[in-house]
Amino acid sequence: MPKAHTPLDVTAVRKDFPILEQVIGDKPLVYLDNAATGQKPEAVIQAIDNYYRTSNANVHRGIHELGRRATEAYEGARERMARFINADSAEVIWTRGTSESINLVAASWGLANLREGDEIVLTTMEHHSNLVPWQLIAERTGAVLRYVGMDDQERLRMEELEEVLNEKTRIASIVHISNALGTINPVEEIARMVHQVGALLMVDGAQAAPHIKVDVRALGADFYALSGHKMFGPTGIGVLWGRRELLDAMPPYQGGGEMIRVVKKEGSTFADVPHKFEAGTPNIAGTVGIAAATDYLDDLGFAALATHEHEVVKYAVERLGEIPGVRIFGPRDHMERAGVVSFLVDGAHAHDISTILDSEGIAIRAGHHCAQLVMDHCGTSATARASFAFYNTLEEVDRLVAAIQSVKRIFA
Amino acid sequence: MSPTSLTALYQQLILEHYRHPHNKSELPDVGLQSSACNPVCGDEVTVQLRVQEDRILQANFTGHGCSISQASVSMMTEVLDGCTFDEAESLAQRFEAMMMGDEKAAQDPSLGDLTALQGVSRFSVRVPCALLGFRALRGAIASAQDRDDLEGAVH
Numbered sequence: 001m002p003k004a005h006t007p008l009d010v011t012a013v014r015k016d017f018p019i020l021e022q023v024i025g026d027k028p029l030v031y032l033d034n035a036a037t038g039q040k041p042e043a044v045i046q047a048i049d050n051y052y053r054t055s056n057a058n059v060h061r062g063i064h065e066l067g068r069r070a071t072e073a074y075e076g077a078r079e080r081m082a083r084f085i086n087a088d089s090a091e092v093i094w095t096r097g098t099s100e101s102i103n104l105v106a107a108s109w110g111l112a113n114l115r116e117g118d119e120i121v122l123t124t125m126e127h128h129s130n131l132v133p134w135q136l137i138a139e140r141t142g143a144v145l146r147y148v149g150m151d152d153q154e155r156l157r158m159e160e161l162e163e164v165l166n167e168k169t170r171i172a173s174i175v176h177i178s179n180a181l182g183t184i185n186p187v188e189e190i191a192r193m194v195h196q197v198g199a200l201l202m203v204d205g206a207q208a209a210p211h212i213k214v215d216v217r218a219l220g221a222d223f224y225a226l227s228g229h230k231m232f233g234p235t236g237i238g239v240l241w242g243r244r245e246l247l248d249a250m251p252p253y254q255g256g257g258e259m260i261r262v263v264k265k266e267g268s269t270f271a272d273v274p275h276k277f278e279a280g281t282p283n284i285a286g287t288v289g290i291a292a293a294t295d296y297l298d299d300l301g302f303a304a305l306a307t308h309e310h311e312v313v314k315y316a317v318e319r320l321g322e323i324p325g326v327r328i329f330g331p332r333d334h335m336e337r338a339g340v341v342s343f344l345v346d347g348a349h350a351h352d353i354s355t356i357l358d359s360e361g362i363a364i365r366a367g368h369h370c371a372q373l374v375m376d377h378c379g380t381s382a383t384a385r386a387s388f389a390f391y392n393t394l395e396e397v398d399r400l401v402a403a404i405q406s407v408k409r410i411f412a
Numbered sequence: 413m414s415p416t417s418l419t420a421l422y423q424q425l426i427l428e429h430y431r432h433p434h435n436k437s438e439l440p441d442v443g444l445q446s447s448a449c450n451p452v453c454g455d456e457v458t459v460q461l462r463v464q465e466d467r468i469l470q471a472n473f474t475g476h477g478c479s480i481s482q483a484s485v486s487m488m489t490e491v492l493d494g495c496t497f498d499e500a501e502s503l504a505q506r507f508e509a510m511m512m513g514d515e516k517a518a519q520d521p522s523l524g525d526l527t528a529l530q531g532v533s534r535f536s537v538r539v540p541c542a543l544l545g546f547r548a549l550r551g552a553i554a555s556a557q558d559r560d561d562l563e564g565a566v567h
Contacts, residue, residue: 347431348479349477349478349479349482350453350478351453351455351477351478351479351480351538351541352422352478352479352480355418355421355535355537355538356418356422359417359418366453367452367453367454368453368454372454375454381453381454381455381456381476381477382453382454382455410418410422410427411427411479
């Protein structure tokens with residue numbers, strides 16, 4: 001039985017987000033572009049502000065009070081993030097975001113381990129940030145890319161994954177929740193299948209972290225990447241989690257300060273994980289901000305926010321689905337979908353839909369969502385995407401639906 | 413953004429060109445061709461020109477995208493008929509000026525139906541949509557000039 005929880009008080013929660021109180025033109029803002037980036041609660045904004053006002057210094061250097069505070073904030077944030085995803089703090093590497101996390105694994109693990117003819121398994125559901133780093137590394141190493149496709153509800157074809165995996169597979173890198181569709185992938189099952197052929201699994205968790213409780217141990221992945229700004233923290237900060245023994249064996253990604261032990265003319269020795277992968281002065285305020293976001297999310301409780309989000313997304317799929325000429329992509333069962341409703345309106349291009357919605361104060365994204373393989377599968381070059389967070393309401397869905405009627409009036 | 417500016421954006425003439433584009437087919441005896449795409453939204457157009465020396469006899473296009481990009485390139489192919497490359501370039505410049513909000517450029521009759529796109533200038537994020545066709549046109553003309561340079565170098 002699911003754990004009992006207090007239902008989310010959305011009216012109260014919305015007051016935590018100063019940006020949501022705005023009026024765009026003469027209409028109250030309806031922010032439905034959360035898959036692009038989440039808005040920031042007061043707690044995150046204040047934590048960053050407070051850090052710069054009271055604790056700013058460089059980390060792991062100054063033998064002075066501010067240096068001590070900054071280091072404590074930075075390493076404390078790492079411990080907080082480790083608790084958030086159920087990891088060991090030495091396994092939490094700070095990066096600029098999901099893209100850099102994936103690039104780090106592709107470049108460091110990939111160059112050290114991939115040989116000609118080795119296979120990398122990807123899917124057509126991936127964001128470009130989980131495609132291009134692997135394409136680049138495949139070109140350098142002679143490794144081969146294998147793709148798993150989607151079914152008619154834009155879910156992964158698990159039988160195709162089964163077929164593609166073989167003894168030449170070295171790593172699979174797969175999205176947890178699709179940014180373009182909202183499809184939730186069965187990561188535990190994928191991990192079991194990938195491990196059966198002796199390969200590793202990297203998971204792009206950028207869209208998962210704002211919607212569901214991520215437990216890297218329970219998922220069974222080997223690497224997991226996420227971004228601060230998608231989970232209501234600041235931009236420019238993200239996480240690479242990896243299993244300790246893998247990280248220990250991997251060569252450094254970038255060279256510089258912070259990541260060394262001893263530097264001599266002939267060469268250098270490197271710090272232990274996680275610092276081995278953190279060259280240069282890091283985004284200290286970013287780590288403070290993302291840690292505040294984890295506190296905020298855990299205080300609300302993922303059970304409560306997911307219940308509310310499912311209700312809103314289900315309502316959006318139903319209401320949009322009732323409009324003649326509207327085509328919705330992704331799984332029909334709303335429990336297989338998180339946060340995203342990607343759609344098209346007959347006769348109207350996604351870009352035009354977005355402009356008309358903007359004139360109603362509604363922010364959505366139009367385009368290929370950095371997922372051109374998804375667009376190819378859907379047979380379009382662009383979709384309109386409404387993406388939701390726990391602070392969105394049923395009334396906002398009504399506003400979206402009303403605005404789609406304006407689109408239909410213009411493009412009928 | 414007011415409903416008025418939205419009406420100014422989506423004029424009937426634009427929607428007409430979007431629904432029933434002019435000169436949208438592949439030319440059989442294509443002289444010059446170039447494609448342009450907007451990586452942000454995935455809109456793509458290819459402009460083909462049948463030319464005699466530096467005069468455009470026929471301009472056609474293929475591609476896909478939003479109402480603004482598709483109407484703009486459809487309107488553009490209409491006004492290019494009979495233009496020299498220099499005249500086409502000055503049309504491109506006047507159209508760009510109109511997109512930057514130049515009211516006088518918008519009065520220029522040589523822009524033809526393109527003046528209906530004046531309202532786009534108030535939607536800065538949509539200006540690249542309107543300019544897509546002209547980017548492809550410039551590419552096509554540049555390819556002719558590259559070819560002439562190459563021929564010049566051979567002789």
